[in-house]
Amino acid sequence: MTARRRDVWQWLPRPMRRFALLCALAAMVAVGGVALRTYGGLAGADPTWERIHREGQLRVGMDASFPPFEVVDGDGRFVGFDVDLATALAERWGVGVRFVDVHFDGLYDALQADKFDLIISALPYDRTMTRDVAYSVSYYDAGELLLVPAGANTASIADLDGGVCGVELGSTAHQLVRQVVRDRGLAIEVVAAREAEELPEQLLSGALDGIVCDSLTAHDWMGRWPDLQVVGPPLTSDPYVIAARPDSPELLQQVNLALREWRTSGYLEELQARWFGGS
Incomplete structure (x- = not known):
């Protein structure tokens, strides 16, 4: 078999020999590339x-x-x-x-x-x-949310226009509501409480129309005050x-x-x- 292959190669014209050699080299590179990619995949395992x-x-x-x-x-x-x-x-x-x-x-x-x-x-x-x-x-997502009394006719913070919104003094919610009021031109009175725990009772008593707080606080308060609910989309995102x-x-x-x-x-x-x- 070896002699037969050598005889075939010998009778090929010189240009064909060069073409066959280039094809063989290309095949070797292709196979080598596949092998390298496979090895690289193994080397890149976790x-x-x-x-x-x-x-x-x-x-x-x-x-x-x-x-x-x-x-x-x-x-x-x-x-x-x-x-x-x-x-x-x-x-x-x-x-x-x-x-x-x-x-x-x-x-x-x-x-x-x-x-x-x-x-x-x-x-x-x-x-x-x-x-x-x-x-x-x-x-x-620990972003800021709007809390209102259950059943309130409030769908978003824009619905508090002309009303009162409670926040914890110096909190992210405090800064956020002040910015929303300024940027949107809303007439919302912002009441900042030193003690955040005072806010749910003020909301349920009617002294406030809404509270803005972070998601964790909102869910904690809804668990303790079942008459509270979150409305509208999150005001911020903190994933x-x-x-x-x-x-x-x-x-x-x-x-x-x-x-x-x-x-x-x-x-x-x-x-x-x-x-x-x-x-």
Whole structure:
């Protein structure tokens, strides 16, 4: 067979020999390219995802001093919304979970130092950090909301024109409502309370027509004062996200897959009702 191939090559005209050689070289490069791409794909695999399944443990960093998202109870157990969320992720992947308590200011550095695999700690999205960490889709939005008495003929903050809106003194809501009044030319009297807890009773007594506060406060108050309700779209957006290292693409993909499924299934709403109250 070897001699026959040599004879065929010998009788080919010189231009055909050159063409055949170029075709052979092109085929070798193509095969090599495929091999390199395949190898590159393997080299780019997610070491964090592999370690989680090899060791059977997901490590989660959080600052356990922010109830109801995360706190250590009297028995030394981590409890809260984020704790349940992390536990659900681990159960979904068939692994255990270990929580690492780190001060909020040190969470990013500890993640980069491989002290844990994910930050799940009521973490706001920070666009200035996107080169250093990879963020998940949002699982909770802590933006500002408008609270009114249940059944009130109010659909948005514009409907408070000519009325009175309560806010906590010096809060984000205080600044927001003042800006809305100025920018839209609305005649809304802004009442700023030093003690935010006074506002729900003032609203229900008729002294206020609405309250603007963050989402967490709104759901807490609706749980304690069932005659309150949120109306209109959120006035601002403050999404809470999960952070991973940039070299953990598969881990982040699986996190996003779970969060999207749980958003659709209502599981995130169940967690919210469990830990924040209200609706």
